[in-house]
Amino acid sequence: MTEATRALRSDAERTVRQILEAAERVLSRNPAATMEQIAEEAGVARTTVHRRFASRDALVGAMAAWATRRFADAVEAAHPETAPPLVALYQVTANVLRVKLDWGFAMSRALTADPEAARVHAEVEEKCERVFRAAREAGLLRADADLGWARRVYYALIHEAAQSGDGDADALATRVVDTLLRGVGTAQGLTAPR
Amino acid sequence: MTEATRALRSDAERTVRQILEAAERVLSRNPAATMEQIAEEAGVARTTVHRRFASRDALVGAMAAWATRRFADAVEAAHPETAPPLVALYQVTANVLRVKLDWGFAMSRALTADPEAARVHAEVEEKCERVFRAAREAGLLRADADLGWARRVYYALIHEAAQSGDGDADALATRVVDTLLRGVGTAQGLTAPR
DNA sequence: TGGAGTTGCATCATTGATGTTGCATGTTCT
DNA sequence: AGAACATGCAACATCAATGATGCAACTCCA
Incomplete structure (x- = not known):
């Protein structure tokens, strides 16, 4: 590859x-x-978009592929296999x-009929599954949790x-995990655990 | 109104x-x-649909209006103002x-720019708000709940x-309320309540 | 400076969905 | 049977989005 093509490809x-x-x-x-x-x-001009992506589907597919990669990396970076649940x-x-927060739409479309994306998603789903199982075994989730x-x-x-x-990712994560595990109630006046 | 028109209107x-x-x-x-x-x-034939609904928007609007009415009735039938939280x-x-379960799509589109539907929804939202406030005051929700x-x-x-x-509405409701109030965890190993 | 590559612009073809209309054919009630 | 209305069917018009192409202008680097 020449220097010229490298620079141009960078532009592209x-x-x-x-x-x-x-x-x-x-x-x-607006989807x-x-x-x-x-x-x-x-x-850019609309024609430029069509030059880069053969069709609308191709564009959405590329978005999904990009988001899927970042998604998989995000999960992997948390070391879900080795860290405590x-x-x-x-x-x-x-x-x-x-x-x-940055790729909400793309992630929502990441389950299309792309073989590679499907594989990555299945992999992540598997990891998620394992974390939840480990969490249940560690007593973090109720023993009878579905x-x-x-x-x-x-x-x-x-x-x-x-x-x-509203709030950064860390604050939101705290809220999500807290709500997932404890809900928003005080557990008073409820029926006994199943 | 003649008998004939009444019967025909019924067919329509x-x-x-x-x-x-x-x-x-x-x-x-498929939205x-x-x-x-x-x-x-x-x-029916496509033309019949167009005779009944001037446009696609009109059709979706009618679905939303219908679902909104059933939604409002469903909430009202629970007597949310008078029953314990x-x-x-x-x-x-x-x-x-x-x-x-029957009108999921229509309900998802019920927040369009229809004045009447918007009014009904605001009303229901208000009721929901009041139930949650009452629940918090009754100690059902945590005092610091957002x-x-x-x-x-x-x-x-x-x-x-x-x-x-999976399951009927009652079973699902039990699951929803239980999860909302208690989450899916055991509340072990978590930080103390904020 | 010259070549390679990219972009913008104008333009055109295609396609699929939407919406309309006329007419013949029922269907239901009187 | 006859009136009133609804439906199916076929055909048509419209329209917006998609996708393709040729050409001039620009940038970057050798």
Whole structure:
């Protein structure tokens, strides 16, 4: 590769990045936004977007792939396999929130029919599953907890925290984990544990 | 009104109902579904849908209006103003779930720029707010609970329960309220209450 | 300076969804 | 049977988004 092509490719990649980020901003507000609006937000012509991404699907696919990679990295950086369950839970939450705050739309579309993305997601899901199992065995979750439901609730709480958007990732993670484990009640006046 | 027109109007309303229900089924699976697909599901021609609803927006608006009415009725039937907070919470949850299981898409679109729907929703939101305040004063929620966050979590749990779809509305409501108040953890190994 | 590569702009073709209309065919009640 | 209305069908018009292309202008580096 010549110096020239390297520099040019760098320019091109910068443009691609700008488009991806613009698309995230626009589509997170309006998932049905047009290519024109995305191009405008990115500060480029619509034709440029089409030169970089063969189709709308290709663009969304690239966004999903990018977000999936950052997502997987965020989970891995928390060392969910080796850290104690509570620590892992907190760190994963904070790291994932950091990604989700910036790539919410892309992550919501990351479950499309892309083989690689599906593989990565399955892998992460597996890790999440293990953390929850470990948490239950460590007595962090109730012994009779439905892990499927717990995971759904966990995802939903992360989603809500990312939407509310007030506070940094660490504060939000604290709130998410606290709510997940303790709820918002005092546990008075309730039926005895099942 | 003549007998004839009454009978005909009854037929027409039956068709309208079929279209609304078909639209809910189709759009809940694919929000971008075409009028053609909706008509097919309803067992009518596409032109018939257009005769009944001037535009796609009008159709979605009618779905939202219908769901909003059922939603408001469901909340009211739980007597949230007079029942004890925990009872109110449970009854409202179960009743709303019953509606949401059938009209999930329509309810998700019920916050559009329709003046009447907006008014009804604001009213319900107000009631929800009051129930949560009463719950906190009754010691059901923690004294330092963030009511805004609690309400978001509550909505999210209802949504998840409706999506998971296993079990009847009562079982799901039990799960939702239990999770909302106690979370899924044992409260061991956590930091002391703030 | 010259070449390689990229972008913006204008333009066009295609496509799929939406919405409309006329007409023949039922259906229901009187 | 006849009136009133609804429906299916076919055809049409419209429209917006998508995607493609040719060309001039620009940037960057050798």
